[in-house]
Amino acid sequence: VAVPEDDASLGGALMAWRQGLIVPILVGDAGRIHEVARGLGETLDGLEIVDVAEHVAAAGRTVALVNEGRAAAIMKGHLHTGDLLAQVTKRDGGLRGTRRLSHVFVMDVPGLPHPLLVSDAGINISPDLEAKVDIVQNAIDMARAIGMAQPRVGVLSAVETVNTKIPSTVDAAVLSKMAERGQIKGGIVDGPLAMDNAIDLQAAQTKGIVSLVAGKAQVLVAPNLEAGNMMAKELTFIAHAAAAGLVLGARVPIMLTSRADDEKSRLVSCALAQLYDVWKRTGRSPVRMHEEER
């Protein structure tokens, strides 16, 4: 846990610990961490604290703990996301994998019979086609980790037809083909789709779309950060979805919980990191999801 120096981040880490989801190593200013713990009425007995006062140095030390094989995931505390991710992505001593980093939300949407994954609502601002390949693959991996055997991925745009004036429709078509050719693995990818015909079967049928994904997408890939972010926040604040997320693409999953997240969201982020870790090591998800094939 990088810089667990406020109530939310230290409290969240300790809560996940008591629930048996993680064993936190607290990396930050030890005096400050103890002070926050006292304020929370918590003791830190039995927990390792790595005393590093400065934020960037603490982020670097957190990354080093992973490289030393002592940590299997990273949780963001009270520091700027950019400061943490800069340490993760640095060429020398970072945690770069073969892919770009992207953020994946896993959402429980009232009325939907399955989890809905949304990406990228957090990191990539205007992803080009190569970045979108990684965004899609990271999201598929997350879906598989939570038990979706062949996740149905809808690549979204404003319309469901290719329109050369709307570049995101062209990207979507290319991503679909890349999945057909095995260049993206593990899921059924179809796009362009519009929001309605991605998630609503009747809307898909009205448009006469022949697709294994349309109307029943489990993963929604946004054309850009604004669209992804607005979609995720709308699901949360208007459709009352519960959401938790992870950053994937590095060698270990990263939990970017924010102060606005509630306790459940923090716990679910830890659970997602656990599931992803097990899936990555064993190729199997501990969750066997009840697949509702409509």
Add this chain to the structure above:
Amino acid sequence: VAVPEDDASLGGALMAWRQGLIVPILVGDAGRIHEVARGLGETLDGLEIVDVAEHVAAAGRTVALVNEGRAAAIMKGHLHTGDLLAQVTKRDGGLRGTRRLSHVFVMDVPGLPHPLLVSDAGINISPDLEAKVDIVQNAIDMARAIGMAQPRVGVLSAVETVNTKIPSTVDAAVLSKMAERGQIKGGIVDGPLAMDNAIDLQAAQTKGIVSLVAGKAQVLVAPNLEAGNMMAKELTFIAHAAAAGLVLGARVPIMLTSRADDEKSRLVSCALAQLYDVWKRTGRSPVRMHEEER
């Protein structure tokens, strides 16, 4: 009504007529229009039909009816939106006003105490700053036409702070200032805002945003077409909002009803066109909305 040659478009026009909302002039292939009417069990007694067989010519004739002062609004029938709008925007004999065309949705969102306007979810793909000025002004005009005295406009992005790497946040800041300086008139404009802190007062307070708009926006301006379109469709298909829309910016309002629209949506589009027309001619909205100032 340009090319009312399928059940949905002719039926919609006739329904609005019987409700007293419009007096349609049917511009299209007269034989085909009568045939569709027979299929619907309708007669066209008392209605003017302008017999033009070809779609583009029919769209041109529809536009000419406005220029001749015989029509005060345009309704799209069974032709491509692009074919209709090309006639509207043509330099010679079109209906160009002083602004770019943009689409405005008016939505009734369950749980929100006021209508929510969303723009642009239909026309401008990647609007630059100048186009966004017109998008905001058109949306404010629509809001005023339906009775909002000083509509609160949130200009959306992925975050609520200016980030030079996210150009839509910079545009949003500039649009806010232009409204303060009177370069955009009639509404209170604030941005950048994220989706959550635009519409959810608690989310706005958590972030400590001091704003007359945050948490209670009545108009949401999207950063690009994909984001706007996904936002509107999500509101419709997940949050179960009722929606109707207009294209503004030309000399008369344009109703772009699609086959997927239900009867209520078609009727409300006509009502919006009426309200806008009255507001534009008189400067007053026939609707006096109950303003809930939180």
